[in-house]
Amino acid sequence: xxxxxxxxxxxxxxxxxxxxxxxxxxxxxxxxDLEQVTGGGVGMPVSSSSLxxxxxxxxxxxxxxxxxxxxAPEPIPFEPAPPEAAPSGDPLVASARMAxxxxxxxxxxxxxxxxxxxxxxxxxxDVSVEFGRNGxxxxxxxxxxxxxxxxxxxxxxxxxxxxxxxxxxxTGERIEFVRGQDTxxxxxxxxxxxxxxxxxxxxxxxxxxxxxxLANDPLNxxxxxxxxxxxxxxxxxxxWLPPRREFRCPMIARQILVKERYGLWVxxxxxxxxxxVLAGCP
Numbered sequence: 001x002x003x004x005x006x007x008x009x010x011x012x013x014x015x016x017x018x019x020x021x022x023x024x025x026x027x028x029x030x031x032x033d034l035e036q037v038t039g040g041g042v043g044m045p046v047s048s049s050s051l052x053x054x055x056x057x058x059x060x061x062x063x064x065x066x067x068x069x070x071x072a073p074e075p076i077p078f079e080p081a082p083p084e085a086a087p088s089g090d091p092l093v094a095s096a097r098m099a100x101x102x103x104x105x106x107x108x109x110x111x112x113x114x115x116x117x118x119x120x121x122x123x124x125x126d127v128s129v130e131f132g133r134n135g136x137x138x139x140x141x142x143x144x145x146x147x148x149x150x151x152x153x154x155x156x157x158x159x160x161x162x163x164x165x166x167x168x169x170x171t172g173e174r175i176e177f178v179r180g181q182d183t184x185x186x187x188x189x190x191x192x193x194x195x196x197x198x199x200x201x202x203x204x205x206x207x208x209x210x211x212x213x214l215a216n217d218p219l220n221x222x223x224x225x226x227x228x229x230x231x232x233x234x235x236x237x238x239x240w241l242p243p244r245r246e247f248r249c250p251m252i253a254r255q256i257l258v259k260e261r262y263g264l265w266v267x268x269x270x271x272x273x274x275x276x277v278l279a280g281c282p
Contacts, residue, residue, distance in 0.1 A: 089282035093278065093282075095257060105266055111196060114200075129216060147223060148167075151163045163176075166225070170225060170229075170232075170242040186226050187226060188223075188230075189224075190222050190223075194233065201265045237274045252273075252274050255274070
């Protein structure tokens with residue numbers, strides 16, 4: 001009975017020792033696994049580099065422009081504004097270019113019945129155009145407008161021009177104007193659209209008042225060298241142009257605008273000549 005009890009006790013001890021040995025071995029295995037994962041066991045030294053703070057972000061240049069924010073659209077490249085267009089030339093020329101296509105093209109009517117008196121008294125102030133009813137006759141109005149360094153007769157309310165200097169628009173020559181029976185003709189007042197030309201291209205249908213305005217309209221009048229006025233006569237753009245080429249554009253522009261204003265027409269040859277001149281104008 002006693003030997004049976006001691007054998008049981010020994011068996012129990014052996015079992016306990018075996019279990020403990022298994023537990024110890026299992027613990028050692030877990031420690032080995034942990035060492036493989038962490039790179040070292042308990043008490044292993046830690047690298048100093050693993051404890052260093054992260055490097056600071058780069059400092060941007062304060063003078064540099066800020067970059068786009070994340071997700072912002074791409075900036076549009078800067079393009080300088082185009083330079084402003086150069087100023088156009090004579091405004092009369094610009095207006096004439098628009099008016100010329102509106103002029104009626106017809107043949108020249110007969111000159112039959114033409115008389116200067118059909119356009120009213122010469123240089124009448126009784127008109128409804130610029131300078132009209134200002135107390136001065138039209139000829140002196142144009143001399144005051146076109147001449148330089150003028151002198152006037154006392155007691156005429158500065159109307160009557162006695163002397164002056166004209167730089168002839170048709171020829172470019174310098175002319176000393178002196179009023180007098182033998183000298184006044186050196187400077188003459190030209191109807192840019194000659195009255196007889198106007199008569200043959202629609203003025204017959206105008207009223208006397210309209211013809212009087214046409215004959216005294218400053219748009220249709222220029223102070224010019226007397227010999228140039230005689231050379232022009234009643235010519236139109238197809239038959240006469242100023243010898244001074246620089247003035248062809250202003251003169252043709254005036255002819256077009258006068259004809260537009262008074263409802264006059266142009267011949268086919270005249271229209272073509274006007275187009276050619278305007279094509280070369282600035």
